[in-house]
Amino acid sequence: MVRLPLYYRALIEMADRTVGTVSSEQLAELAGVNAAKVRKDLSYLGSYGTRGVGYDVDHLVREVSRELGLTRDWPVAIVGLGNLGHALADYRGFGERGFQIVALVDADPAKVGERIGDLTIEPVEDLDQIVGDRRVAIGVIATPAAAAQDVADRLVAAGVGSILNFAPTVVVVPDEVSLRKVDLAIELQILSFYQQHRRRALDRAHV
Amino acid sequence: MVRLPLYYRALIEMADRTVGTVSSEQLAELAGVNAAKVRKDLSYLGSYGTRGVGYDVDHLVREVSRELGLTRDWPVAIVGLGNLGHALADYRGFGERGFQIVALVDADPAKVGERIGDLTIEPVEDLDQIVGDRRVAIGVIATPAAAAQDVADRLVAAGVGSILNFAPTVVVVPDEVSLRKVDLAIELQILSFYQQHRRRALDRAHV
DNA sequence: GGTCGCTTGTGACCGCGTGCACAAGGCCGG
DNA sequence: CCGGCCTTGTGCACGCGGTCACAAGCGACC
Numbered sequence: 001m002v003r004l005p006l007y008y009r010a011l012i013e014m015a016d017r018t019v020g021t022v023s024s025e026q027l028a029e030l031a032g033v034n035a036a037k038v039r040k041d042l043s044y045l046g047s048y049g050t051r052g053v054g055y056d057v058d059h060l061v062r063e064v065s066r067e068l069g070l071t072r073d074w075p076v077a078i079v080g081l082g083n084l085g086h087a088l089a090d091y092r093g094f095g096e097r098g099f100q101i102v103a104l105v106d107a108d109p110a111k112v113g114e115r116i117g118d119l120t121i122e123p124v125e126d127l128d129q130i131v132g133d134r135r136v137a138i139g140v141i142a143t144p145a146a147a148a149q150d151v152a153d154r155l156v157a158a159g160v161g162s163i164l165n166f167a168p169t170v171v172v173v174p175d176e177v178s179l180r181k182v183d184l185a186i187e188l189q190i191l192s193f194y195q196q197h198r199r200r201a202l203d204r205a206h207v
Numbered sequence: 208m209v210r211l212p213l214y215y216r217a218l219i220e221m222a223d224r225t226v227g228t229v230s231s232e233q234l235a236e237l238a239g240v241n242a243a244k245v246r247k248d249l250s251y252l253g254s255y256g257t258r259g260v261g262y263d264v265d266h267l268v269r270e271v272s273r274e275l276g277l278t279r280d281w282p283v284a285i286v287g288l289g290n291l292g293h294a295l296a297d298y299r300g301f302g303e304r305g306f307q308i309v310a311l312v313d314a315d316p317a318k319v320g321e322r323i324g325d326l327t328i329e330p331v332e333d334l335d336q337i338v339g340d341r342r343v344a345i346g347v348i349a350t351p352a353a354a355a356q357d358v359a360d361r362l363v364a365a366g367v368g369s370i371l372n373f374a375p376t377v378v379v380v381p382d383e384v385s386l387r388k389v390d391l392a393i394e395l396q397i398l399s400f401y402q403q404h405r406r407r408a409l410d411r412a413h414v
Numbered sequence: 415g416g417t418c419g420c421t422t423g424t425g426a427c428c429g430c431g432t433g434c435a436c437a438a439g440g441c442c443g444g
Numbered sequence: 445c446c447g448g449c450c451t452t453g454t455g456c457a458c459g460c461g462g463t464c465a466c467a468a469g470c471g472a473c474c
Contacts, residue, residue: 005396009375023451032377036433036454043453051452052440068396069403076395087294093375093392099399138398161405162398168216168300170239178401180394185300187387188283189212189275191345191369192306194385196276198368230421243424243463250423258422259470415474422469428462438453444446 001067003041006031008064014057023054070098077103077136077160079151080143081111081121084166088142089116102134107147124151131158138162145169152179208248208274213238215271221264230261277305284310284343284367286358287350288318288328291373295349296323309341314354331358338365345369352376359386 010030014022024042028035042055047063049055065071076099078085088094089104104116107124114121122130130136139155141148141163148167155163162178165171168186173179217237221229231249235242249262254270256262272278283306285292295301296311311323314331321328329337337343346362348355348370355374362370369385372378375393380386 001400002397004400005390005393006377008396009393024453025451030377032379034433036435037431039452040432040454049452050440051438052442052450054451067400067403069399070396074395074399074402083294083297087290088391090290091391094395096392097396099392099395137402138395161402164394164398170213170237172239176405178398178405180398182389182391182394183212184295184298184389185303185306186212186216187371187389188281188301188306188345189215189277189304190209191371191385191387192276192281193208193211193274195281195344195368196274198383198385231423232421241463243465244461246421246423247462256422257470258468259420259472261421418471418473420469420471423467425464425466427464430459430461432457432459434455434457436453436455439451441448441450443448 001041001044003031003033003037004045004064004068006033007038007041008061008068008070011057011061011064015061019057021054022057022060024049027055072098074099074138075102075134075136076100076138076140077105077127077130077134077155078140078142079105079124079127079155080141080147080167081106081114081116082142082144085140085142086116088140088166089119099138102136103130105130107143124154127151127154128158131155131160136160138164141165141167141171143167208251210238210240210244210248211252211271211275213240214245214248215268215275215277218264218268218271222268226264228261229264229267231256234262279305281306281345282309282341282343283307283345283347284312284334284337284341284362285347285349286312286331286334286362287348287354287374288313288321288323289349289351292347292349293323295347295373296326306345309343310337312337314350331361334358334361335365338362338367343367345371348372348374348378350374 010027024035024038028038045067047060078088081104104119104121105124105127106121111121112123139160141151143151145167148169148171152163152171152173156173156177165181168183217234231242231245235245252274285295288311311326311328312331312334313328318328319330346367348358350358352374355376355378359370359378359380363380363384372388375390
């Protein structure tokens with residue numbers, strides 16, 4: 001369920017404002033989706049609301065946290081400490097909600113030993129041991145494209161269960177490993193595509 | 208067509224290696240998708256391949272560039288120069304293929320005037336004029352969540368056609384403006400969700 | 415020039431996600 | 445205790461995207 005985190009964030013905000021109950025309609029508004037979809041998603045995870053009233057916010061937060069696995073800690077390792085890796089290492093949003101960065105790894109010997117926050121950059125050769133010792137569950141790849149597949153292979157071999165890939169290339173992993181990718185250049189190109197086409201549509205309209 | 212950028216990147220790589228023609232199967236392999244999908248996507252944009260041979264790489268690169276709107280320049284403004292904004296401003300992948308960062312904007316007076324690369328951070332109050340003067344087409348929001356909607360409204364009012372939102376919140380824009388979002392915390396939560404569920408499935412199997 | 419092999423282009427199906435619309439059911443006021 | 449209101453939960457139909465499979469067509473080799 002790819003929308004659960006959206007609901008989660010909206011629910012957290014409401015809980016902070018000590019809102020007691022929420023209707024599917026309100027939640028849909030905050031998450032930017034359809035109300036029926038909200039109800040279906042929530043019914044799927046079995047947490048029941050009360051008809052005529054809505055959902056209990058606190059209860060729902062607990063249910064969704066549990067479903068998302070945010071009740072336990074997820075040790076994260078970042079591989080590749082260029083600009084992006086640095087920003088990720090410093091990013092506070094990462095540390096919240098159980099995602100703890102426990103290792104920074106880079107292949108460049110010049111970077112090894114550099115401190116960022118509480119952590120020291122370690123060599124990529126130690127990746128296997130690092131993942132094993134610190135029970136790293138999620139690997140973040142922020143290397144150049146050329147290194148991404150190799151890093152992914154190492155992460156998988158070391159036993160990581162999930163990978164978040166920022167490198168601008170296709171990475172393949174075994175089925176039992178989850179992979180998500182974030183590609184900034186592609187996002188821009190998609191926007192450019194739509195804008196290009198809006199412009200063409202306008203041109204045609206003006207003829 | 209959300210997959211076009213994937214093909215584009217693969218094609219660029221092949222062109223660099225002076226590959227003459229490519230089959231849908233090869234392209235599918237490189238882009239990590241199904242071959243029939245590749246053919247449908249390409250046929251949709253009318254650029255014909257030759258049966259029995261494949262597609263001419265150079266020709267296809269030109270067609271896809273045109274379709275993606277990469278033949279013209281897209282001026283980009285980044286709003287919010289925290290860690291992420293800094294990384295984006297420095298990110299080389301952005302500058303490639305016609306996306307040129309022409310302005311850095313921040314609401315914090317302490318940051319205004321700071322230089323990053325060739326650019327100087329400017330105050331958010333000037334956003335309207337900046338967008339107009341430099342014909343900014345794409346706005347990148349890298350502010351805290353609380354400021355995102357306000358920045359988006361300003362960008363839209365100033366005439367931006369597309370927005371890429373990195374702030375962890377839902378932003379609403381008029382229909383005629385394209386909006387895409389990248390949310391790092393949500394990506395991690397989705398991974399955690401899948402990993403959590405794999406773990407439960409395994410537990411059940413072990414009983 | 416004919417045949418064979420290869421690859422494109424596309425028609426047809428399938429499955430999933432989406433959204434509507436409504437019945438089921440709790441709450442409150444009278 | 446009953447009726448009306450409100451919101452959930454879900455059956456159902458629709459549409460879109462993905463995939464398969466095959467006919468059409470091009471080139472190469474004999």
